[in-house]
Structure formats: C-alpha cells, structure tokens
Amino acid sequence: MKHLGAQLAALGPGHAEIHVPFRMEVTQQHNYFHAGVSGAIADSACGYAAYTLMPADSSVLTVEYKLNLLAPADGEKLMARARVLRSGKTLKICAADIYVEKSGAEIHCATMLATIMCLPGKSDRPG
Amino acid sequence: MKHLGAQLAALGPGHAEIHVPFRMEVTQQHNYFHAGVSGAIADSACGYAAYTLMPADSSVLTVEYKLNLLAPADGEKLMARARVLRSGKTLKICAADIYVEKSGAEIHCATMLATIMCLPGKSDRPG
Amino acid sequence: MKHLGAQLAALGPGHAEIHVPFRMEVTQQHNYFHAGVSGAIADSACGYAAYTLMPADSSVLTVEYKLNLLAPADGEKLMARARVLRSGKTLKICAADIYVEKSGAEIHCATMLATIMCLPGKSDRPG
Amino acid sequence: MKHLGAQLAALGPGHAEIHVPFRMEVTQQHNYFHAGVSGAIADSACGYAAYTLMPADSSVLTVEYKLNLLAPADGEKLMARARVLRSGKTLKICAADIYVEKSGAEIHCATMLATIMCLPGKSDRPG
Numbered sequence: 001m002k003h004l005g006a007q008l009a010a011l012g013p014g015h016a017e018i019h020v021p022f023r024m025e026v027t028q029q030h031n032y033f034h035a036g037v038s039g040a041i042a043d044s045a046c047g048y049a050a051y052t053l054m055p056a057d058s059s060v061l062t063v064e065y066k067l068n069l070l071a072p073a074d075g076e077k078l079m080a081r082a083r084v085l086r087s088g089k090t091l092k093i094c095a096a097d098i099y100v101e102k103s104g105a106e107i108h109c110a111t112m113l114a115t116i117m118c119l120p121g122k123s124d125r126p127g
Numbered sequence: 128m129k130h131l132g133a134q135l136a137a138l139g140p141g142h143a144e145i146h147v148p149f150r151m152e153v154t155q156q157h158n159y160f161h162a163g164v165s166g167a168i169a170d171s172a173c174g175y176a177a178y179t180l181m182p183a184d185s186s187v188l189t190v191e192y193k194l195n196l197l198a199p200a201d202g203e204k205l206m207a208r209a210r211v212l213r214s215g216k217t218l219k220i221c222a223a224d225i226y227v228e229k230s231g232a233e234i235h236c237a238t239m240l241a242t243i244m245c246l247p248g249k250s251d252r253p254g
Numbered sequence: 255m256k257h258l259g260a261q262l263a264a265l266g267p268g269h270a271e272i273h274v275p276f277r278m279e280v281t282q283q284h285n286y287f288h289a290g291v292s293g294a295i296a297d298s299a300c301g302y303a304a305y306t307l308m309p310a311d312s313s314v315l316t317v318e319y320k321l322n323l324l325a326p327a328d329g330e331k332l333m334a335r336a337r338v339l340r341s342g343k344t345l346k347i348c349a350a351d352i353y354v355e356k357s358g359a360e361i362h363c364a365t366m367l368a369t370i371m372c373l374p375g376k377s378d379r380p381g
Numbered sequence: 382m383k384h385l386g387a388q389l390a391a392l393g394p395g396h397a398e399i400h401v402p403f404r405m406e407v408t409q410q411h412n413y414f415h416a417g418v419s420g421a422i423a424d425s426a427c428g429y430a431a432y433t434l435m436p437a438d439s440s441v442l443t444v445e446y447k448l449n450l451l452a453p454a455d456g457e458k459l460m461a462r463a464r465v466l467r468s469g470k471t472l473k474i475c476a477a478d479i480y481v482e483k484s485g486a487e488i489h490c491a492t493m494l495a496t497i498m499c500l501p502g503k504s505d506r507p508g
Contacts, residue, residue, distance in 0.1 A: 036167030066193040066320040070340040086324040193447040197467040213451040290421030320447040
C-alpha cells in the first residue's frame with residue numbers, strides 16, 4: 001500500500017475508505033490508474049472494514065474477491081469505499097466501490113465483492 | 128507491470144506466462160508477495176493469452192476477474208500461467224494459476240477466472 | 255423460471271425484480287429456499303434489468319456471475335432485485351440483492367455481480 | 382437436487398461428479414439445459430468434493446461461487462466434475478467444470494470457482 005501512495009481516508013464500524021492520489025507509478029500506458037491498483041486498494045479497504053468488526057488480536061486474510069471494471073480510471077484520485085455486508089464470526093462478506101475523481105466529479109469505475117477471514121489470536125500472520 | 132519487475136516468460140496461441148522475481152517492493156509485512164501482485168500479473172497473463180487469439184489491430188480490456196487465494200506466496204519467484212478456456216469473437220474466458228517457487232518447488236498460491244474483451248480496431252484504447 | 259413459480263414483480267429502465275413464493279419444490283432439507291434458486295432468480299433478474307437497456311430485437315446472454323450467500327433463505331417469499339451498474343453497448347454489468355421475507359421483515363440473504371451480453375438481432379438465440 | 386433428477390455419479394477424496402439426464406423440466410426455451418441447473422449441480426458437486434475431506438460430523442456451507450458460462454448446454458446429459466484445490470481446516474476452495482454430452486462427445490459448457498465452509502459438529506445445519 002505504501003508503494004502505491006495509498007492513504008486510509010476513513011474508518012468506522014464495518015466500513016473503510018482508501019485513497020490513492022495520481023502518480024505516474026500507478027498508471028498504465030494512457031495515464032489512467034492501472035486496474036491492478038483498483039483491485040489492490042479495494043481488497044485492502046475490504047480488509048480494513050472487516051477488521052473493525054473483529055476482536056483486537058485477530059488478523060485478516062483475504063479468501064477471495066471478484067472485481068468488475070466499469071469505466072476507465074481516468075482522474076486525479078482513486079478512492080475505494082468498502083463496507084461489510086455480512087459479519088459472521090469467521091467470515092466477513094464485504095463490498096467495495098471504486099471511484100475516480102476528475103475535475104470535482106466522481107466516476108464509478110469498479111466494484112468488488114470479497115470474502116475476508118478472521119484469524120483469531122494470530123496477529124502476526126500474513127494478511 | 129514494469130514497476131513490479133514483471134517479465135513475459137512464455138507466450139503462445141491461447142496461453143501466456145508472467146514471472147516476477149522477489150523484490151522488497153512487491154511484498155507485504157511478512158516478506159511474502161503481496162496478493163495485489165498475484166492479482167495484477169494473473170490479470171495481465173490472461174490479457175496476453177487472450178490477445179494471442181485476436182486480430183492484430185485489436186486491443187484488450189479486462190471486463191472482470193475473480194481471484195481465490197490458496198496459500199501464502201512465500202518464495203523467490205511468483206509465476207502466473209494463463210490459458211483461454213473459451214475464445215468467442217468478442218469475449219475470451221480465461222483461467223490463470225499462480226505459483227510461487229521456493230527452494231525449487233512450486234506452490235499453488237492462487238487461481239483466477241477472468242473475462243477479457245476484444246476491442247476491434249482500437250489499438251490505442253486503454254487496456 | 256416457470257418451474258420455480260417465479261414472477262416478474264417489477265421492471266423498469268435498468269432494474270428488475272423477481273419473486274418466488276415458498277413451495278416445497280424450491281427448498282432443501284431444512285425447508286429453506288435452496289441456494290440454487292437464489293442464483294437462478296438473481297441471474298434472471300439481472301438479465302431482465304439488462305434487457306430494458308437494449309434494442310428491441312436483442313437477446314440476452316449471461317457471461318458470468320458471482321454469488322455470495324449471506325444468510326439462510328428462511329421465509330415465505332424469495333425476492334431478487336437487480337440493477338444495471340454499467341450499460342455498455344455490448345456488455346451490461348449488473349448487481350442483484352436477494353432478500354427473503356419472513357413475518358413481514360426482509361432478510362438480506364445473498365448478493366450477486368453479473369456480466370450480461372447483448373446479442374444484437376438474434377432474438378431467437380438461447381438466453 | 383432430486384427435483385432436477387441429479388445423480389451422484391462419482392465420489393472420492395477431494396472430488397465428486399454429478400449428472401443430470403435431459404428432461405424438459407430442466408431446460409429453457411431452446412431445449413438446452415438451463416444455466417441455473419449448471420450452477421446448482423456444480424455448487425452441489427463442490428460441496429460433496431469438500432465434504433470428503435471433512436470430519437464425519439461436519440456439515441457443508443457454500444460461502445460463494447463464480448460461474449462462467451462457456452457454451453450452450455445443448456445435449457443429452459449435463460455433468461459437473463468438482464475437485465478441491467485447497468483444503469484448509471475451515472475453508473475448502475473448489476473448482477468445477479461442467480460438460481454436456483451430445484452424440485458421444487463432451488462439450489465444456491461452464492466453469493466454477495467456489496468457497497465451501499466446514500461447520501464442525503453441526504450436522505443438522507442447513508447446507
């Protein structure tokens with residue numbers, strides 16, 4: 001996340017938001033944000049949203065996600081907003097929407113469904 | 128892809144393979160390859176595999192993909208192998224498997240299903 | 255859909271809703287609606303929603319979908335509400351939420367993301 | 382499954398196969414097998430495959446699946462073959478391929494990735 005210049009812009013019970021400002025390093029040949037960046041920050045936002053509903057010593061593991069790309073991510077800032085749809089003890093089912101901000105307007109450029117696992121008492125496990 | 132140090136290791140009709148050698152920049156806190164890297168190179172490998180079955184002036188657009196993470200990507204090299212399952216005129220349905228090489232053994236660490244679109248005669252469109 | 259007792263309960267530009275009343279034939283061993291029924295009516299609702307934004311002589315083809323199950327579908331009526339997130343010329347990206355009505359309350363029991371293809375001028379093709 | 386006329390045709394450690402013979406009740410308007418049937422039997426085959434690797438008193442819960450449709454399911458018999466890709470204690474990640482048999486040949490008509498959960502000691506819970 002650090003290499004992408006990503007910032008945790010909002011965090012609350014069952015939701016999280018991550019922003020990435022435009023930089024050449026996160027774009028593809030047409031100076032749009034790369035789809036891989038959308039996937040990575042949406043996955044991270046889902047993980048943070050899920051983590052807000054877990055015990056403190058838990059760690060977070062992404063089981064799987066699906067990403068649909070809706071429009072080119074052409075703009076100055078990429079934003080992933082995630083929320084927990086279903087909070088089970090072991091699994092949190094999350095949705096994230098990815099928007100790009102261009103000249104003050106927000107364009108809905110991708111959407112994700114993700115399954116996040118809570119690993120209890122394994123706070124040193126890989127995320 | 129360049130920022131990830133990714134290399135196109137194999138390419139043929141309906142298949143493609145991309146490798147990423149270990150570097151600190153592509154890992155997470157435990158020095159495993161970051162899941163976002165698995166997603167990004169598997170998506171790219173699917174795009175290349177699909178492109179081999181398209182007319183020369185086409186461009187490639189990822190419509191959607193699903194990624195299941197199977198094991199931590201702990202190793203020296205990450206490899207995504209993609210193949211086209213169904214080659215329609217407009218859509219190519221692709222599968223990719225992601226392996227990590229560790230001490231000479233290959234561990235199956237993720238799997239992807241992706242839908243890739245062929246945009247005819249728009250070779251300058253974003254991928 | 256007829257065998258499931260499914261009814262098109264709402265239809266408008268970019269959205270559709272399908273209902274299935276409780277019957278023994280659509281349930282599993284615990285008298286909940288079978289997950290396969292949730293998948294089938296959500297897929298159909300996405301197809302109808304997409305079709306509202308296509309030329310009249312088009313036909314609809316499901317390319318793929320992903321379904322997350324959120325809660326047991328325990329109730330008297332199963333309802334799938336679909337909407338088009340992105341309406342391209344060839345592809346419509348749709349989302350559907352599935353609810354079960356029990357004693358007057360609605361429980362969110364599943365969610366779907368689907369990719370629907372528009373086949374122009376092939377109104378006799380299989381859906 | 383009974384209403385579909387589905388039969389468990391093969392079962393072994395980490396794999397399962399389900400068959401559905403052609404009947405008018407499981408087809409759509411063009412006498413192809415309905416996509417919903419492919420989804421339902423592939424999901425069930427994944428559940429059975431996962432169950433072979435669980436303790437005897439476990440029950441099986443589908444967390445999510447993704448289905449890609451590859452070709453019309455035009456034939457006399459529909460077959461779903463599932464295998465476990467990754468067998469964790471709590472989650473089994475499964476893949477299934479769906480074939481239709483027509484005049485002795487097999488056509489690959491759909492593919493699925495599914496996440497199946499093991500519920501220990503809850504053998505009376507809904508699947």
